[in-house]
Amino acid sequence: MTEADVPTAERISDDAFFALDTANQLPSAPAPRRRSPEHRAAWTARTRGFLGSDPGGSWVAERDGEVVGFATGFRREEVWCLATFAVRPGLQGAGIGAQVLDAAAAYGDHLPRGMLAASVDPRALRRYHQAGFRLHPQLTLRGAVDRSALPAASDVRDGGPGDLAWMDELDRALRGGPHGPDHERLLAAGRLVVTVDRSGYAYTNGAVLALLAARDEDVARTLLGACLADAGERYEVPHVTSANYWAVEVALAARMDVVAQGFLGLRGMAPPAPYVHHGALL
Template sequence: MRALWRAPYGDRVGDLTIRPMTSDDVPAAERVSDEGFFDLDVRMRTVSDPEPTRRGDAHRAVWIERTRHLVTTDPGGCWVAEDDTGLVGIVTSYRRETLWCLATYAVLPGRQGRGIGKPLLAAALQHGRACTRGMLSASADPKALRIYHQAGFELHPQMSLTGILDRSAIPVVEKVRDGSAGDIDLMDSLDRATRGAAHGPDHALMLRTWHLLVSDTTTGSGYAYVNERGQLALLAASNRRTATRLLWAVLADGPEEVAVDHLTAANQWALDVGFAARLELHQKGCLGLRGMKPPAPYVHHGALL
């Protein structure tokens, strides 16, 4: 992979040290992430957006478990920037087969735009230097989008479907069952066919954290994870018909107020479902890709991609 800057492994950049993240750093890293993303939500809020909120306890616990998982699987992909005040920036990334993914990336508000984020990302990109593909879900922060473009990522706008579900529109959903660890091989095959690389060890984490739905018939197969809030977290399928069936199954089991995030233009089947369910379409951030086309039929997760 083309690196943007020379990685300053364990080096000091001005008064700043950039060093690998440890498991003990993760709670403090979570605070940096929450500060960074809460401030981002306040800055980028449009009139139709709800009031930004801090991360709740359940969400924080999921964040911490996921980040500890990544520090364990990819110690060379997770970095912190620190000075005498403590952690000021964090990045987590990981390799799955030939794919490098950026999970999260944040600098404390008030410290942004002063050259902390770029060397942090450079360290994470070094971890993916042998990967032929790259994937990240970018916020709408103009600085983040600029940095990702400079790092050679193509930016594909992401859409979200939100609103109150019209339950009368839900069709009869058949051939969808609860999934289990016995489906991991099938899911890894679907991951390879859609995004070019299996989720591998991430399936064990996702199975612990989320609810899995699977559709596996003679005409197609697919899976969908439902997150702790009852919303779609990740979906992969071998064809649009199976993807459509799974999305309806997620909506049917979920709350009245729906948010289906991270839809790219390559996944118009999801828009068909959303409009039929009388949801509203909005744009939010970008999917950044290197060496690959937007996966379909596929709905990525913001961090586990």
């Protein structure tokens, strides 16, 4: 992938995921929507960032000189992550996805661990399984928040650049690699909340939990409670695996809804916990 390919990749991604979400919409879920201009800009900036930090990790597939599929991946010490993978609607099932995914995955073949966030697309799930990834079902927690049931959050504060070093150490312990340059992208998308004793952190924008990492479940509950206390009318916590049932307990106590949605694909590792991963930055 080159910088010139990024706008086309973004359109393919938006088309593919909108079609998938429309075909698999749950009765309780909001109606699928196209990306907003702000979301498109953030997606484009993030992908260009991958080209800078991991120039060998992102690939496109062409047909008749036109980009028809792509995969973006990156390495963070001992873990390889697949950020995004999509094929133009109408061309799935023709072998394009398998080729471009293989090219991106080769960038992390030598690493002991791998992570990816998967949709419910059965074709993609088969490819991930064939690539050696074990698929762990995920829950999404969403709805209006009953703040009367939230745990106390007196030991948290706003974080900043001075916290990134210990946050990266926590990430190494939980998933095998730091977020490093990805913290800049996470900070741009919302607020960083950290515990006073440097035992956990979370990124939130008041509507969605982007990422949460903690030393233990008590710390994780405190951080999630702080995010929910600062929530708007509704809040969403995506990407919750069964290893992180503490998040389900907090959400149910706050009278939020629980729905099954997507998978976490892992190679060479168990589901990180206490940890709620980001959809693209893992």
